[in-house]
Amino acid sequence: MKSVLIIGTGRLGHHLCMNMAHMGNEIMIVDKNEENMQDLLSYAMMAKVGDCTKEEVLKSLGVGNFDICFVCIGSDFQNSLEITSLLKELGATYVVSKATRDIQAKFLLRNGADEVIYPERDAAERCAVKYGSNKVFDYIEMAEGYSILEIPPMHGWVGKSIGQLAVRSRYHVSILGIKVDGHLQFLPHPDRVLDKKDHLMIVGMKKDIDRILANIE
Template identity: 65%
Template sequence: MKSILIIGMGRFGQHLCKNLNKLGNEVMIIDLLEEKLSDLLPFVTAAKIGDCTNEEVLKSLGISNFDICFVCIGSNFQSSLEITSLVKELGAKYVISKANRDIHAKFLLRNGADEVIYPNRDIAEKLAVRCSANHVFDYVELTEGYSIVEIPPLSSWLGKSIKQIGIRPNFRVSILGIKKEDSEVKLLPPADYIITGKEHLMIIGMKSDIDKILADTR
């Protein structure tokens, strides 16, 4: 469980708040507008109305007490930049700021953000990959060139164990997990696991190697 502050309760901030709460974290939220806070009260430990470009408002929050501070101001980059800088100056342990453009990200990183996220871009990229390949059910890009994808097994793998197939030596990827028909996920399956064809495989590896597997599923 972590203590988390979310500044700015637009759509992204609201979804973030609910999901962080669902995972057992203690969440405090703050926004200029009261109406953006009222529906979220069941999901937070504290909510406050205030202008976070005002240093005194931020000081009253006890910034250094939070494990992570999210700055989710999407419509006003100047405010996002000011708040990011102030939050870091006030002792924030880790600051994650929302950006809409690469140039915004550069300034945010220079002014105190430890990490920058692009919710709209990231969702668009993930959807584009999933919709462009017939056999990709989910997709997560880890770093440049490396990804996790959820795919059906190749027909040549059916009835064989992971060891018999030689996933790692022959295909240069690893099976991170097995997703059953009931959506149950079994992480790090043993080498003697027999692939039946009634599951999806969550594989991790270089994009170029994953693309070769996807080509064989067509």
């Protein structure tokens, strides 16, 4: 369980609050507009109305006591930048800020953000990969150029066991799981023989996964 501060309860703040609460975390939400927080009161442990661009407001929150502070303000980048900087000055442990453009990310990182997220861009990229190819059923972008994809097996893989294929040494990817009729078999045994109806959950570098996709009929 983590203690989480969410500043700004727009679309991103809403989803973060609800999902992190479902995972058992302790959430505090802050927004200038009290109405924005009404439907989140059952998820958050604490809620406060305030302008977090003001240092005295952030000080009153005890930002250094939270494991993660999220700055989810997207409509006013100047405010987001000021809040990010103030959080770090006041001793926030880890600050995650929202950006919509690369130039914003650069300024946020230079002014205290430990990590920057691009919710709209990331969602668009995932949709493009998922719906733009008949070979990809689902897609998750990870750090350092790694991705997790749900794909069908290559034709030459069908009828062979995972151990026989040696995908890690030959293709530099790993099979995390196999989805059959919507049910995921996590970390399948090397003796598991692949079927053409299987959906493989593979993780690896984009360049290695692209080579596999190029050979899927």
